[in-house]
Amino acid sequence: MTPTTDLTVKIVLNEQDNPSGKLADAELHFTAGPLEGLKLIGFVVWARRGATGYHVTFPARQYPVKGERRSFALLRPRVDGTSTNGVRDLILQAYAEAEAAGV
Numbered sequence: 001m002t003p004t005t006d007l008t009v010k011i012v013l014n015e016q017d018n019p020s021g022k023l024a025d026a027e028l029h030f031t032a033g034p035l036e037g038l039k040l041i042g043f044v045v046w047a048r049r050g051a052t053g054y055h056v057t058f059p060a061r062q063y064p065v066k067g068e069r070r071s072f073a074l075l076r077p078r079v080d081g082t083s084t085n086g087v088r089d090l091i092l093q094a095y096a097e098a099e100a101a102g103v
Contacts, residue, residue: 006032009094011045021047023054024098026091040075043087045095054095056088 008029014022026043030036042059059074077083 006030006035009090010039011091011094011098013098021049023047024095026056026094028087042074043091045091054092056091058084058087 008031010027010029012025012027014024022044024045025041026045028040028043030038030040040059044057046055046057048055060071061074062069062071064070075084075087
């Protein structure tokens with residue numbers, strides 16, 4: 001787990017490689033403030049297809065529209081589209097630490 005001021009990132013490594021490319025699940029555990037004692041689940045660390053490095057997907061819900069599946073992110077930026085980068089970086093840092101420790 002990687003602590004920050006108000007949250008901890010918990011990494012659960014995917015040992016079965018199912019689905020292909022999925023490396024780990026990540027959870028945000030809130031440790032202070034009004035969200036203390038809660039966790040936000042649904043983050044996933046993936047291996048990039050055809051490239052080196054990792055990709056993080058955020059929690060989302062799917063819904064049908066005229067037979068087509070669409071989704072919307074549950075954690076979204078209020079204004080600046082790059083505001084999710086901090087969370088993504090925390091998750092990738094925690095994943096690197098968990099991978100190095102073999103957790």
